[in-house]
Amino acid sequence: MATTAQNDFFKSNVLGHPAGLFVLFFTEMWERFSYYGMRALLILFFTTSLTDARPGWGWPQDHAYALFGSYTALVYLSTMIGGYFADKLIGYRWAVIVGAFLMTMGHASMAVETPFFIYLGLTLLVFGTGFFKPNMTSIISEMYKDRPEKKDGAYTIFYMGVNAGAFFGILLCGYLGEKVGWSIGFGLAGIFMLFGLLQFYFSQNIFGTIGLSPKMAEKLALANSDAMEINTNIASEEDVNKKEVADKRVPFAPWQLVIIAVCSLLGLVWVINDPASKISYGKVNFFKWGDTDYSNAAILTALVLFFILLIYRIVQYSYVTRQKMLAVTFFATLTFCFFAVFEQAPGTLTMFANNYTDRVLTGNASLIFLVVNSLIAVVPLAIITWVLYMLFRQTFKNYALANIFLGLSFVIIWCITIWMLVKDFYSAGYLELSDSTLMALKIDKVLNPLTEIPATWFNVLNSLFIITLAPLFSKWWESKYNPSANAKFGIGMILLGLGMGFVAYGGKDIVPGATTASVSLFWLVFVYLFHTMGELCISPVGLSYVSKLVPGRMIAFMFGVWYLAIAIANKVAGIIGESSTDIAKEEGIGNFFFIITIVAIAVGVISIVLNKPIKKLMHGVR
Template identity: 50%
Template structure:
């Protein structure tokens, strides 16, 4: 792409950056809105009671599927990026990816049918493979002749990432928990579609950039031997066979894990014996052999640098295995073990704070939208109208959310129960409209609190469809609906309580985005100062922060007895955990992929990017595997012990990172 084409992109300015950058900003924002909105709901939906629309899965099964989904999300970009470079170009790949993801979200909105949910997840994995790697590389192409502006461009772009994550978790999570899961999943799909349309209709602003496949420059200034080594070190037949075996075995194991738990299908069971453990061990050994034999063929300097990448990738596995508990076991902790009920002044203060942290970011983004309108409205009318409509929709949902939070009432209700035994420790069973109660059953009543926008008076009768574990989730039925549902529960209003609110379990996930926005400028100044730590120290600090976050959760959970499936600990512990986890993420995220590009020779760039994404996939799959241990550890010990594992593992790996710093520094041969 020549400079004249680049200059067209730079013709109109918004906040000192090209207008076209903000087209990418909003496209990425809506994609992240969709991704994080769906991610916030997935595990909660799977483990919630059937009556309130969930699937009532065991936590182990839900977290197995969650881990596999996250792992596959980091594997498909290797394929999508390669196809874009060789055949499609960035722009076609982005559009294909966004279209496939829109279909995936639409499929997930039909959540009552398992086939549609699984199809939706598959489409999201495939679509992300096309979309994710090409958005970032597209910016690199657009700014090729203006490298001095690239850092600022990526800063703006990643603000879009965090804005999308914040809005998606807040609004999809709220609708999913308050109105029903399909509302949350469906909203994610709507904004993915709006992002696709906005990008497609504004493509002219990019000139010819990203239309054609990229020509990969094989030369790289890694060291003086690189270009010669590229010619002398091709992938051998054994290399290619190992790659096929490792990819086949690894994917089989990743996909087989949830299948064996959920569908009773085990591809790795032979003769009644499950060989899953042996399979993944053999796969990892073969993978290490592949890396070792490839690296060994390079000169010492190049070999050292590539070993440094492998060491850094090792740290990243442990970081993400713990960090990604956010959408898994930490969401379960928020749902079942945290006291999310606030009343009186506490409820009022929370509502005010929630309004501020909701309205202020959206107002700022709307202002950016207005500035973009002024520059591009006439030339890209339909794209801007779609973008404008998306914000009208956002403001409408936010307005309804605020109104609903201030106008939700709390009622104490009673419902009938029975015991088939006189044993005082026997758990009471709920009497539904189809329950046949035996003559010797012990009848009784239970009390719980519901929250609804409907107004009731004392002694009013109502029908509800189910009561979740903590009694705070229910579905209110009209008389006509109750007549058509055999399992409805007859209840009676006892009294209207002091104004109470229930914080959605998904709300805590927005703290990550808020803390990133608040602390990223401070960390940026730290990295630019003379106190900028070495890479190993950054990872160590990040892992220490991560461990401290889990230590707060472990401390907060100390009073929960062994085997408990519900509790009501303070929300403070979750808030502190997300704070320290975010500080850890800010330490780790700057290192990442930049070191891969700086340290490895051209011939190995694609392969080592694959290694990096594989490390992320292993970390995310491990997060699901470790999270799935929550019930086993809680029953044998307690949930505090479960979180202590995630406290000590990052701390130990952080110490190892510090000890390895001299070695890593030597291996990097001056690369910073």
């Protein structure tokens, strides 16, 4: 019965996959549009001068990095809460709906631009992403549980939706935020999150019984079960028990739960307190007692307790499981190192683009950029619109309202894209428009034609390069030259370091303390090219190794450790960004990136050198 229900998804398909996958594709696309669109603007908004033509908050860069690092860390930590509520209480579907609603309200709040609403918006976005992010992939997993041979293709398509959303979010929200107004950029992100919510809500029945609340799913399972299915399930459970009976189980003792609670509380309060104490210049500090600040002591205590508990639990397991968990811990450490550097993109790299990069183009350079920018905007949008048409053909009859909302969102996105391109060609002097047309399009008349690339634009290169290079890397992994796990992580870290090396070299002549410079934009292009290749070596394969190395009953716990590593990495990325201001003043911004280059390459070399011992810990898992 269950298998039949799963196969029903494939009766109505798009490009060989269930139409429901593409409902998730577009919902995730708009969620990533909103997240990355806002993310690209945030630090620029905080640091832009109060006297600028589009005034920001005029914060010091270190304050902005501190808040941004805490925000991104909390986004990853909140996925544990969202996953728990979905598994135990409301189901995947309502978790997605609740998350999308919270994010919509979060973006709407940020569009107001006052301190209260900015902080409220960030809080809503943290919890919204926590509910949304882990449960979309859970729905896909359920859809394909009886078609494992098609699961890789499904996740590839879904991942394209992720990158398409990130690409257009950065391109359009970044452009509107920088060129028109911050609130427009923040608000646009919320509008498309709302479209994603409405599309998902009105088409959710396409998923059948998948993603319902645990109680509802249990009732339906009891109503539809038959003896053959029950016997099959019992047999499979017995097989699993036989396989794992020899593996020592280590339940959490009460004292271990207490340590987890203490670590969680200390870590959470510290992540919130760190930017609060800096922004308020010490007026708000939860760890200050008298004249002494215990912030560093608190977080070090939490980290030490966590590692003691992790080591204690690992040594309690059977020999093989213990060694595999050590391998996972090693890879989680490398992932932490990777994201601590990779997440400089919305921070120090965006500020480098804003302050130190020559982004003003004239003559042939201007024309070439405008043509290339038009192609990279219109061609992907046309392809995705074609996929939208294919989905309409399969689902419009049964889910008309969902399709209308989805279609309306694409009409708006096309209008904004065409408006942006027309405005750029006019501003560069390659297009003549009458006064009435300028007024209708709300485009200001320009006196000195030129093209200025938005500082946020460079972030779109990551998504563009992923879409371009992912098939090549996929072929590499499937070939006889497929590197070992350690080699992939090592190559990824070395590519990451080399990417930073380009901007380090480009900024070598910027004198210490300089606030502006005119470095060639091509150094940043190379940064994102190499960083994307590094990401393709690490990000897609990391969780795969967790699922292969860890027994099924422990996957949830180790996934938690994995996401904790990424959360800490995001916060450390903010801390690294804070140090950039002092290093730039004393030694020059080029030296800051050079230090990161050396560290990243060194970590990559260490990973490759440790290939044999880590391979032994994996016990044949590839």
